Amino acid sequence: MKEIVLDTETTGLSVKDGHRIVEIGCIELENLVPTKNVFHCYINPQRKVSESAIKIHGYTDEFLSDKKKFIDIADEFLKFINGKKIIIHNAEFDIGHLNNELSLINKKLISRDNVIDTLEIARNKFPGSGISLDALCKRYRIDNSRRKKHTALIDCELLSKVYINLLDQREPIFQFNKEIKKKIFKDPKKQSYSKKIIKPSSLEIEAHKEFLKKEMKKNYF
Numbered sequence: 628m629k630e631i632v633l634d635t636e637t638t639g640l641s642v643k644d645g646h647r648i649v650e651i652g653c654i655e656l657e658n659l660v661p662t663k664n665v666f667h668c669y670i671n672p673q674r675k676v677s678e679s680a681i682k683i684h685g686y687t688d689e690f691l692s693d694k695k696k697f698i699d700i701a702d703e704f705l706k707f708i709n710g711k712k713i714i715i716h717n718a719e720f721d722i723g724h725l726n727n728e729l730s731l732i733n734k735k736l737i738s739r740d741n742v743i744d745t746l747e748i749a750r751n752k753f754p755g756s757g758i759s760l761d762a763l764c765k766r767y768r769i770d771n772s773r774r775k776k777h778t779a780l781i782d783c784e785l786l787s788k789v790y791i792n793l794l795d796q797r798e799p800i801f802q803f804n805k806e807i808k809k810k811i812f813k814d815p816k817k818q819s820y821s822k823k824i825i826k827p828s829s830l831e832i833e834a835h836k837e838f839l840k841k842e843m844k845k846n847y848f
Contacts, residue, residue: 630656630712634782636684637845639677642727647672652779685776690795697728699831718744748793767792
């Protein structure tokens with residue numbers, strides 16, 4: 628099963644205030660294992676980035692000025708996520724901003740039914756406890772020392788590890804391990820490893836007795 632871990636950074640918090648996306652990061656998982664397929668881009672939001680947002684992710688107006696607009700990357704992005712479940716921490720925020728961008732260019736919106744919100748999973752699993760991405764990394768002892776600023780790809784990497792732990796899957800299950808187990812345990816009668824007993828010959832037994840007699844005469848103390 629293929630899933631997409633997704634994160635965005637924006638010019639500010641609210642779509643209602645005209646805030647736009649400045650970065651999208653996506654990491655593909657197959658059976659909970661990251662593949663080599665990654666989608667990442669910075670986006671010119673066509674408006675100023677708020678000071679509070681710059682403090683979070685560090686992307687200035689100058690840095691974003693020569694980047695592609697959302698309309699330029701929309702088809703590639705939609706193709707990347709097509710037909711896959713989307714894993715997001717606080718999905719209401721990211722899906723709200725993504726669907727706002729899609730509506731501005733008359734593209735089909737992302738269905739909330741196709742999204743798994745790890746914030747909701749964490750809230751149900753740990754009521755009353757901290758459920759931010761940093762708090763969950765601390766809970767599961769996931770190294771988040773690289774997260775000096777909020778950047779989409781680093782957040783996706785951390786979220787993929789948090790997601791696996793939230794599902795109580797400490798280690799991803801590799802398909803080839805399943806196949807090996809099937810072959811090994813399919814017929815217990817054929818499991819001949821560690822069962823062969825080699826008995827010493829009469830000559831070897833006598834030689835061992837002579838060896839012990841000689842060694843016992845020595846004083847090691």
